[in-house]
Amino acid sequence: MKQNYTIRHGALEGVEVFLAVARHRNFRRAAADLGVTPSAVSQAVRALEARLGAALFVRTTRSVGLTEAGQRFLDRAGPGFEEIVAAGEAARDIGQRPTGLLRLSVPRAVVPLILEPVIASFCQAYPEVELEIAASDEMVDLATGGFDAGIRLGQFIATDMVAVRLTPSFRFVVVGSPDYLERHGRPERIEDLRQHACLRLRRSNGAIAPWTFVDGNEVIEAMVSGPLIAHDYPTLLGAAMRGIGLAQIPRPVAEGPIAQGKLVPVLDAIAATTPGVFLYHTGKRQILPKLRAFIDHLKSGI
Known part of the structure; x- marks a missing residue:
């Protein structure tokens, strides 16, 4: 009552x-x-x-x-x-004006790719803003977590969020080390993955993510198995580089090792595409100047 x-x-x-x-x-x-x-x-x-x-x-x-x-x-x-x-x-x-504490929830893989190149210049340009980056692959509630914004892959952002694109769409690639591929051979079809050690990602909701491919207009989700389950892409990337198995990784995360010859992409013809990386916020109130300044600075530096 x-x-x-x-x-x-x-x-x-x-x-x-x-x-x-x-x-x-x-x-x-x-x-x-x-x-x-x-x-x-x-x-x-x-x-x-x-x-x-x-x-x-x-x-x-x-x-x-x-x-x-x-x-x-x-x-x-x-x-x-x-x-x-x-x-x-x-x-x-x-x-x-841009001032105060700006708290961001960001996946670990995004920090070196998107944030590190602009952190120093942002802090110099806006000395009255304290930038706090919580690097975690957990999907957090911005309001209850006390965050001003988050950065995530587009497909993981709730529809009631305001999303700001930071990158173009890109592919998820399956990669393996030259040593691993020499020992186990290159998979040519999805069915071949049954014979391979596939390194998997556990999502923040507890589910293990299937590997996703596209055959024409058909999206195919493959349940794979292997010796390692990780909670973030950098861990999977490192394990693949050490020859533990194959990993399905966002192309920008794997770009450096691929260019250096440490990883080789396979099954490229059926690689799935993700919408890209977005910054998101609740949008329920006017964007504070500190967040607006960060968004503008981030977009200008990418």
């Missing part, structure tokens, strides 16, 4: 006026400082005194002084009100 709660209204009403009168010890000068009439200042102070149940000022025709209650209220309310004003200015700062 729902309980009835009363929302407290007006806890800060009249406090700024009180502080102005206490500072100037004069109602007219306080009114001029606040840009209102002396009558409005007097009414605000009377309303505050009525709400508190105590007189805050001693008024004479020549001077205005604080009562004991007024002095106690000034001692406590003054610093507190200054903190509220400072908090408002800090929040306004974050909403108007």
Whole structure:
């Protein structure tokens, strides 16, 4: 059963006026400082005194002084009100220019490919932004995790997210080391993978990802087996380079070892294509300047 709660209204009403009168010890000068009439200042102070149940000022025709209650209220309310004003200015700062902590959830494989080339230049260009990169292949909830944005392959991003493309689409390639292929031969068809050690990826939801291929317009998912299951592509890449088995890896992740001759692509004719890498955020509110600056900087550096 729902309980009835009363929302407290007006806890800060009249406090700024009180502080102005206490500072100037004069109602007219306080009114001029606040840009209102002396009558409005007097009414605000009377309303505050009525709400508190105590007189805050001693008024004479020549001077205005604080009562004991007024002095106690000034001692406590003054610093507190200054903190509220400072908090408002800090929040306004974050909403108007790139500043504050920017937290990103990013797969490990993306860090060297996309982020490392631009981290230094971004930090130099925006010294008031603290950049925190949580490198993990876990799919996290941005809101509950306290992240401003995440970076993931397009097919893993929820439809209610706002996605910003960072890379073109690319293929998933099956690769093996020259030594492994010399010992076990090159697979020519999907069926040949049954005779090979296939290194597999466990997704963040606990499921082992099938290997995906495309034959014409048909998408084929192959359940493979092998000696190693990893939770990220860099681990699979390293294992494939050491000749443990074949791995299906995003082409950009494997590009360097392929160019160096450390890995050889196989089954290229039926390699599947992924939409690419995207930065995503909730988009439920206006993008803060710190995130907008990072997106623009990232896209310009790719």
